[in-house]
Amino acid sequence: xxxxxxxxxxxxxxxxxxxxxxxxxxxxxxxxxxxxxxxxxxxxxxxxxxxxxxxxxxxxxxxxxxxxxxxxxxxxxxxxxxxxxxxxxxxxxxxxxxxxxxxxxxxxxxxxxxxxxxxxxxxxxxxxxxxxxxxxxxxxxxxxxxxxxxxxxxxxxxxxxxxxxxxxxxxxxxxxxxxxxxxxxxxxxxxxxxxxxxxxxxxxxxxxxxxxxxxxxxxxxxxxxxxxxxxxxxxxxxxxxxxxxxxxxxxxxxxxxxxxxxxxxxxxxxxxxxxxxxxxxxxxxxxxxxxxxxxxxxxxxxxxxxxxxxxxxxxxxxxxxxxxxxxxxxxxxxxxxxxxxxxxxxxxxxxxxxxxxxxxxxxxxxxxxxxxxxxxxxxxxxxxxxxxxxxxxxxxxxxxxxxxxxxxxxxxxxxxxxxxxxxxxxxxxx
Ligand SMILES: [Zn+2]
Numbered sequence: 001x002x003x004x005x006x007x008x009x010x011x012x013x014x015x016x017x018x019x020x021x022x023x024x025x026x027x028x029x030x031x032x033x034x035x036x037x038x039x040x041x042x043x044x045x046x047x048x049x050x051x052x053x054x055x056x057x058x059x060x061x062x063x064x065x066x067x068x069x070x071x072x073x074x075x076x077x078x079x080x081x082x083x084x085x086x087x088x089x090x091x092x093x094x095x096x097x098x099x100x101x102x103x104x105x106x107x108x109x110x111x112x113x114x115x116x117x118x119x120x121x122x123x124x125x126x127x128x129x130x131x132x133x134x135x136x137x138x139x140x141x142x143x144x145x146x147x148x149x150x151x152x153x154x155x156x157x158x159x160x161x162x163x164x165x166x167x168x169x170x171x172x173x174x175x176x177x178x179x180x181x182x183x184x185x186x187x188x189x190x191x192x193x194x195x196x197x198x199x200x201x202x203x204x205x206x207x208x209x210x211x212x213x214x215x216x217x218x219x220x221x222x223x224x225x226x227x228x229x230x231x232x233x234x235x236x237x238x239x240x241x242x243x244x245x246x247x248x249x250x251x252x253x254x255x256x257x258x259x260x261x262x263x264x265x266x267x268x269x270x271x272x273x274x275x276x277x278x279x280x281x282x283x284x285x286x287x288x289x290x291x292x293x294x295x296x297x298x299x300x301x302x303x304x305x306x307x308x309x310x311x312x313x314x315x316x317x318x319x320x321x322x323x324x325x326x327x328x329x330x331x332x333x334x335x336x337x338x339x340x341x342x343x344x345x346x347x348x349x350x351x352x353x354x355x356x357x358x359x360x361x362x363x364x365x366x367x368x369x370x371x372x373x374x375x376x377x378x379x380x381x382x383x384x385x386x387x388x389x390x391x392x393x394x395x396x397x398x399x400x401x402x403x404x405x406x407x408x409x410x411x412x413x414x415x416x417x418x419x420x421x422x423x424x425x426x427x428x429x430x
Contacts, residue, residue, distance in 0.1 A: 037155060038346055038414045044148035045406045053402050055079050056140035057123040063112030063131050066165035066172070072110045072139070073162050079143045080160060081150065088182070089175045090164040095185060096149045097157030102424070104416040105159040105187045105370075106145065106409050107173075107363060108138040109166035118393040132395045133167065134195035134379070141193070141405035148410060155417035159185045163362075169217070169324060171362035177369050188423075189336060189416035190372040192363045193408045195397045197389050199355060199378030204344050204408050206375045207354020208334035213262065213290035214297055215326035215360035220245065220308050224317040226281040235279045239272050241315035242283035246270075248311045252303050257296055264290040264358045265300070290358040292329055330364035336373035339415035344375075347411040349404075352378075359390075373416070377401065377408045 055075070064072050069090045077085040077092045085094040091110060095103065117130035125131070142160055149158040161182070165172035176182045199205045222245060224238030246267050257263050267287035273280035289304070291297040305321040312319035332354075341351050355376050366372045379397040381387070388394040 037152075038343055038410065040152045041145075041148045041154065041410045041414065042347060042407055044152045045144045045410055046403070048144040048147040049403050049406070051079070052140040052144040052406065053399050055143060056136050056399070056402050059136040059139055060131050061123045061125055062127065063125050063129040063136070064110070065114060065129050066111040066168035069110035069164050073164070076108075076110075076139050076143060076162055080146045086181055088179055089172065091172060091175065092162040093181055093185065094146065094160040094162070095157055096146050096160070097154060100186070101157065102186050102188045102420060103157040103159045104189045104191065104413050104420065105161050105182075105185065106142055106191045106193075106413060107161040107163050107366065108142040109133075109135040109172075110139065110162055110164050111135060111167050111172075113167055113391060115391070115393040119396045121396065130393055132393055133390050134395070134397050134401070135166070137195055137397050137401045137405055138193065140402045141409055144402065144406040145409040145413065148406075149413070154413065155421060156188070158413060159187060161190075166362055169326065171327065171365070173362035173365040177365045187370055188420040189333075190363075190366040190370045191336075191409060191412035191416055192361075192366075192372070192374040193377050193405050193412065194361065194374065195379045195401055195405060196355060196376035197380045197387060197395070197397075199352065199376050200380045200382055201378050201398075201400070201404070202350055203352045203378040204349045204375050205352050205355040205378070206332075206337055206340050206344065206373070207356075208332050208337040210292050210329045210331050211354055211356045211374060212327075212330035212360050212364060213264070213292055213358040214294075214329045214364075216289045216297070216301065217324040217326060218265075218285075218287045218289055218304060218321060219324075220285040220287075220304075220319055220321045222283045222285070222308075222312050222317055222319045224279075224281065224315070226279045229277040229279055232279060236316045237279050238283045238312075238317050239280065241312045241317040241319070242270065242272065242285060244315065245308045245311045245319055246285065248307050249304060252300055252307060256303060257300065261291075261293050261296055262358055263292070263296055263300065264288075265304070289323075290360065327360045327362050327364040328368060330361055330374055331367045332373050333367075333371040335419050336371055336412075336416055339419045340373055340375065340412050343411035343415040344408060347407045349408065349411070371419075373412055375408055375412060377405050379404075
C-alpha cells in the first residue's frame with residue numbers, strides 16, 4: 001500500500017484522488033465552515049437523536065463479536081433506511097446523496113469485545129460480549145448523522161461505512177480498503193470518530209499527523225529439554241531462559257530506540273508447563289510491538305529475533321520469534337484536521353490538542369488510501385480518576401455521547417466536503 005502522505009503535499013495521481021492543496025485552500029475550507037450547511041445538518045441530527053439513543057441501547061444489549069456482525073449491520077442499515085444495502089463480508093456500505101461522483105465517507109465499527117459486561121444498566125449485555133470500546137455509540141451516532149444528510153442534503157454524498165472486525169485480526173478495514181465496492185463510491189476523504197475517556201466531555205481532540213501507533217503481534221517460542229524438577233542439571237530449563245528473554249527484550253526500547261521516538265514492547269502472555277514438579281519442554285511468549293517510525297518497526301522486529309535467540313542460547317535453549325503484522329500508523333491528513341477544527345468549533349465543541357497514543361486502530365488502513373481524519377470525542381468527566389477506560393468491562397459512555405459523536409461526525413463530513421471541493425476547484429475540476 002502507498003505510504004500515507006498529507007493532502008497538503010500530495011500531487012495528482014492517475015486515480016485522481018489526491019491533489020496538492022496550499023494554505024489558501026485550507027483557509028477557504030475554514031471559511032466555508034461558517035456556511036449554513038452545518039447548522040442545518042446539526043439540527044436535523046438532533047431530531048434523529050431520540051431514535052439513535054434507543055438504537056444504541058438495542059445494539060448495546062445484544063453485541064456481536066468480530067466476524068459475526070451480520071445482525072448488527074442489518075439493524076443499522078435498516079435504521080439508515082436501506083435494509084438492502086450491499087454487504088462487504090459482514091459489513092455494509094450505504095450511500096446518502098447522488099448515486100455517482102465524489103463522496104466523503106464516515107466509518108463506524110460493528111464489533112464488540114469478548115468481555116462479560118460489568119455495568120448496572122438495564123440494557124447491559126448478557127451474552128458474554130460487550131461494547132466496551134463504544135462502537136455501539138459510534139453506530140448510533142452514524143445513523144443520526146446519515147439521516148441528517150439524507151434529509152437536509154450535503155455538499156457531497158455521504159458514504160456510511162459499517163465496518164466489521166475492528167478488534168480482531170485480520171482486521172475488517174482490510175476488507176474494505178481497495179475493495180471494488182468501496183472503490184465504486186469514489187471516496188475522496190474518510191472520517192472517523194472514536195469516544196475517548198481521556199478527553200473531557202464537550203471536547204474533541206483533533207490534530208494533524210500520526211495519532212496512533214503501528215502494531216505488530218509477537219510470538220516467541222523458547223525450547224529447552226524438560227525433565228524432573230529435582231534434577232535440573234540434566235535438563236535445559238526453558239522457563240529460566242524465557243524469563244531472561246523477557247528482561248533482555250526491555251533494553252530494545254530503553255537502549256536501542258531513539259528516546260525521541262515513541263515505541264512500546266509488551267509481553268502479555270507466558271505459557272509454560274502443567275505441573276509444579278516438571279521442567280517443561282518449551283515456553284511460549286506472546287506480546288505486542290508498537291512503533292511510530294517505519295525504521296524502528298523494522299529494526300525492532302529484527303532485534304527481537306536476535307535478542308531472544310542469543311539470550312536463550314546462553315542457557316543452551318533456542319528461541320524463535322514470529323510476527324503477525326497489524327495496523328500501520330494512523331496518520332491524520334493536515335488539511336482535513338485544520339478544516340475540521342473550524343467546523344468542530346462551529347458545532348459547539350472545544351477543540352483540544354491532539355491526543356496521541358501507542359494505541360492502534362485499523363482506521364489506519366484508510367489513511368493509506370484516502371486523505372483521512374480520526375477524531376477523539378470526549379466522554380470523560382472533569383476530575384474523574386480511575387474510571388473504567390476503553391476495553392474495560394465496566395466502560396459505559398453516557399447517552400449524551402451519541403449526540404456528541406454525531407455532531408463531530410457531521411463537522412468532519414462538512415470539513416472534508418469543503419477541502420475536497422477546494423481541491424477540485426484548484427485543479428479546475430467541476
Ligand atoms: Zn474501538
